[in-house]
Amino acid sequence: MPKLRPADCPEVKLDSAAGSIEASLSREQRRGLFEKPGMVVYAIVALTSKTYTGHAEDEDKDPQVKVRVTECEVARSDEDAAALADAKRAMWRGRQIDGTLDEVGEGPQRPDAALLDITASKPTEDELKAHKRRQEDRRRAEYVR
Structure with missing residues (x-):
């Protein structure tokens, strides 16, 4: 893997594989994105670097890395989207505030604080496991009949 000089800032390109995005969208969201150009859906995604392009020292091209969306959850309610x-x-x-953008806005600086109320109403890992156990128990009971 090539080493970057301190001044280098690689260009980031999105890989075309988007299976995790598609799987996270509801049928209505997919149709809405198609039928209503400009429609916005909010999602939490994980990006994973997949390939990079290094350049010879004497080339005048920026280094480049391709990332792929490897995990995705799309907001399915107005409350989640908000x-x-x-x-x-x-x-x-x-x-x-860090100096990446020009203007300073109002409000809290902890993005996770905006999600605390909404995540409190979502199932916990233990609740999900219990739900899966109940589903499996129902399947077994139907199989026995």
Whole structure:
């Protein structure tokens, strides 16, 4: 793997594989994205670097890395979308304060604080495991009949 000089800032390209995005979208969201150009959905994604392009020292090209969305959860309610939009705005304000953007906005600087209320109403890992056990028990009971 090539080493970057301190001044180098690689260009980031999105890999075309988007299976995790598609799997996270509801049928209605997929149709809406197609039928209503400009429609916005909010999602939490994990990006994983997959390939890079290094350049010879005497080339005048920036290094490049391709990333792929490897995990994705899309907001399926207005409440979830609002929480993700709040978190995004808080993170954006943080970048402004860090000097990445020009203007400083109002509000909290902890994006996770915007999600605390919404995540409190979502199932816990233990609740999910219990739900899966109940489903499996129902399947077994139907199989026995």
